[in-house]
Amino acid sequence: MPSTKQYGTAGPANEAIGGIPTIHYLDFASRGRGQVVRLMWEDAGIAYTDVRYSFEEYPDSKKTVIAEKNPTTNVPVVEINGKILTQSYAMLRHFARQLGEYDGKTEEEKYWADAMCDIAVDWRTQFVNAFFHPQKEETYPKHQQTERVRFLNAFETHLTRHELSRPGPYVLGPTVTYADLVLYQVLHDENLTQEGMKGLQDYPRLRQLADAVERRPNVKAFRESERYLG
Ligand SMILES: N[C@@H](CCC(=O)N[C@@H](CS)C(=O)NCC(=O)O)C(=O)O
Structure with a gap:
């Protein structure tokens, strides 16, 4: 079973992105593409749920729970209010637009x-x-x-x-x-x-x-x- 932890208290930034997101990622310390998404959420004061898959359990999860959510069968996968987001850099740009910051003005x-x-x-x-x-x-x-x-x-x-x-x-x-x-x-x-x-x-x-x-x-x-x- 992956570990699931909730962090933060939902505030205006959660409202701006449409709720409390859940990230599915490898249990890879504070590293990797998924960590950049966490970093933006932490910086923006976004409460989130962190689901971490150990390297041992990931190959099985990749074929089941991750494959169901993401046709390319990799992570990070984010769920928010019934919506699934994939591709870490597209996610960051999406959240930046929703937050009205993190991507410049002009x-x-x-x-x-x-x-x-x-x-x-x-x-x-x-x-x-x-x-x-x-x-x-x-x-x-x-x-x-x-x-x-x-x-x-x-x-x-x-x-x-x-x-x-x-x-x-x-x-x-x-x-x-x-x-x-x-x-x-x-x-x-x-x-x-x-x-x-x-x-x-x-x-x-x-x-x-x-x-x-x-x-x-x-x-x-x-x-x-x-x-x-x-
Ligand atoms: N372009 C994708 C790349 C996703 C990707 O390669 N994720 C790696 C972890 S950072 C992964 O899932 N590795 C294990 C796998 O491919 O099953 C993104 O930015 O989200």
Whole structure:
């Protein structure tokens, strides 16, 4: 049986998204695509139900309960008020529109947040392929020395040069977006934010962004809570 826990007290942000959502995801500590969805909910003050499948039970659940909810048979899957949502990045953009924040105001801003998110999506795909590869001992170190460096340099350059990002600390300067959360999570999952952001010492602008995400009051409280699993 997956573990099911309820967090938070429903408030105006729950009203904006149509109720109290339930997320179905792997019991993968505070990592993965599902964690970005939790991060946005925590930041926005959204109460939610967290259903976690252990790695042992997941293969069976994938064929049954997950397959019933999602034809592509993977997670995260979100249920809200009888509605099923799939595809983590589409969900984040959907919640951003419903909340009226997290995706910029102008068309230029929305484009730039989406573009930066999509680079992080490409990065995560490469990270996951290398990290969960049967020959991980070879593929992950190679990824760390090649593709990961390419993405780190690309983000550092974009954040330093693009007129919307330059003022910092976020992708859209002072305004947080879902793209910051997506980027933060891949930095975290690649173990670059741990030990005082040690992995970002050569990337000051990325470090500034990751620091700013961690300092957001609700994110800070989440990270300091028992429900944050490292
Ligand atoms: N594009 C999908 C990708 C979903 C995906 O690959 N999820 C992974 C976990 S992060 C998964 O379900 N892995 C186990 C499986 O494929 O059954 C999304 O963003 O939601």
